Amino acid sequence: MSAWAWIRKTVWVTSLGLFLSMPALAASPTPAEIAKAKSVFADAQNVSARDADRLWGVPLYGRMLLVIPATRAVIANQPDPQQRLQPQDGVYVGMLPEDVVLSDAPTEWEGVRWTQLRLPMLPQDAGARSITMAHEMFHRIQPELHLAANATANPQLDTEQGRLWLQLEWRALAAALIESGPAQTQAIRDALVFRNQRHALFPGSAATEAAMEIVEGTAQYTGIAAAEPDAAAARWYAAADLVHPDAEVSFSRISAFMSGPAYGLLLDERLPGWRKALNEHSDLGAMLASTLHDNAKESADSRAAVYGASGLRIELADRAAREEAMQAQYRAALVDGPTLSLTALGRFSFNPSTAVSLGADGIVYLTFHAIARWGTLDVKAGGVLVSSDFSRAALPVPTTIKGSHLEGNGWTIDLAPGWSAAPATKSGNYVLMQSPR
Template sequence: MKTILTILAITFLWGCNKSSKTNETTDPDWAQAVTAFKELQETLKKENGETWNHSLEGPLIFVNRDTRAIIANESDNSGELVKRENLFVGKLPENINIANTAFDWNGKKWTMVAFPLPDTKEKRLNLLIHESFHRIQPAIGFGSLAEIQSVHLDSKNGRVWLKLELEALKKALDSNEPEIHIKNALLFRQHRYQSFPDAKQAENSLEINEGLAEYTGSILSKRTDSDLKKHYISQIDWFYTLPAFVRSFPYFTIPVYGYFLQKTDKGWNLKITKDTNLTDFFTGFWNVDCQELTDDTILEIGKTYGIDSIIENETERENKKEELKNRYKKKFLSDSVVVIGLEALNLGFDPSNVMPLDSSGTVYPNLRVTDNWGILEVDSCGALIGPAWNKVIISYPELITDTLIYGKGWKLKLNQSWRLDLVDKKYMVTKE
């Protein structure tokens, strides 16, 4: 089974306490697109492929989430896009998830970014270059990356040790002598890996993929050095407000380490391959010895970085999380569910709120799934994807029509020859 994971901030027309949208966007934000294309082209022409020894320029599509209207910087190979002035317009097929990502369509590999775009030039460049990096990944040796979910970062201790690492990185960004704080950040990381033996490989798989992309986007965003440090600090503070850390953390760790590395070695990233362990690379660069760290040692170092407050906050969060997990278990592990098998999964989701549900799989509060059977769209009410990526579970249907099936917070559109059957209290999607 080919699984494609993409980041998707989804806007729904139904769901849990959601109000319906009535105004469909008719103007595909032409002015935004023209400005962004110009800014990106000017920046990448000047950069001239130096960051990765490969040009980041290439096919780019902006898409409106409501109308699926496309504005592209070049034509597709199938002629679906129509030229308008010096750009190209069209409509994204329904079976393609709208996401900030790289994807293959009509004979080309594209960067896709959804409207609305960020409100400043620096933020726009950061986003567009991040996603452009994903498009060139296979060409620079980072293709076919297998991501492992960092489920330990949904635990109290995992989050505490990660927050301490990030607090040390914030201190480094605000210090004239950053190295001591960078070394302490790496000690907190080592302690996290002592506590969770599988964490090192899992975190690295995500940091190679998303961390390097975000480093590239931020370092080429045209921010001044002072503004870049302020950006990293504010991003870390914003990260703490996210409901889940398990997939979003690389956006906030690797850019900071990379920022300090490029101060000494501008081409450090060219030494990285998809087989590199970034933690080993960092500890080697800053001469941090691998050592067994006791809790007492870490607690003492942690006083500099507000460990007591972090533990208090995470203890409170842990209690709330257990309550939510119990609700999810009652909802998705009962007989009153719809079970849909996954065959050719294409998944769009928000990485900031996914929640591992022990050995039962992972809950995605909002997602969009396309598969052989059709399209499933879920809003904040959630869906459970099994640990083997072979099924998705949602709540009981509330309305079944000839073309669409609705439940609390979800909508299912089945292709011809597929149907919803009730089997032993559970609904199953089956092929006729």
């Protein structure tokens, strides 16, 4: 399984400070689920042992929560500080309460940080599973390494020009990974020329892209560097993902999965010790540029031809036309059309690969789950429009209201006590309101 296949399944959670209040044990994982979890724990421990603290000076393996989404059963590799999990067959079991978002992300609970993973969603392929686990285990230790940057979406990477110069950068990075000597240096120079061209087209994008590479790029670099048997294998794995991207997914939040490993592996070769100098404000591209010891100037357009830009432009023009039609559809439904407005979204999760940017109006996520003070939202189709700072959202108006249960096009809301959908100022629109006490 490539990184692209895992990305399509990955659920991101927006808050790393989730609180798990574990109730009395109501159900238990099955023996088969416990056996599977023990196998996952063993694989994770083996990946960490192979790394032997080489990358970051601390063990990757630590507290893990494996969750069965269908039953919300939890299997942990270590006891929780307050001993709410029960020991069973060498692991610790319990239930994930309804007010906790399911995710593949680090989770704060009882004052300690855990890696949470959805057990059935882990890759079946052993190599891809090891990379995924090392990636997610890195996220658990990321704050103590001072690499928890404030990363935001990069919608410019879903524009026609943004995707063009990003994919040219990726192709040049792939060439650099498999070349050596002067050919590698030229490929690195090309990658940086394409990167700079994109940043010039989209002011401010250099900082936001660099932050995402610190957050997700270093995690995926860690996954590949720790799980692959040697540096050559790691470079070829990373190169394959760079030259064969999934053309249908959004790049706005996931581009760092591709570029981060490439920059990290090249820095391993050309700038030993770079990880010790890394912090949340670092720019991996600038670090790699420091290894070029001449002032050679290259034209982005002339070098683009070497990497098949003509073919990319045709593909991306076709994609842009389809994207424009999709944006018009979502704008009609979620901006111009009658909507239900939400604020204070609480804790939520979403799949970043399905995002559709509507510019200043926000980003549409086709799947979305939120637990907020007004209730629980579940979007399975149709999409929800979310502002860039996640402070508000809009849904198509409800088609059915049955007491505290609301249903719309592809979504449901179960309202908390005292909340209801009320007409908004704009005719035909609704908002969620709390009744006066």
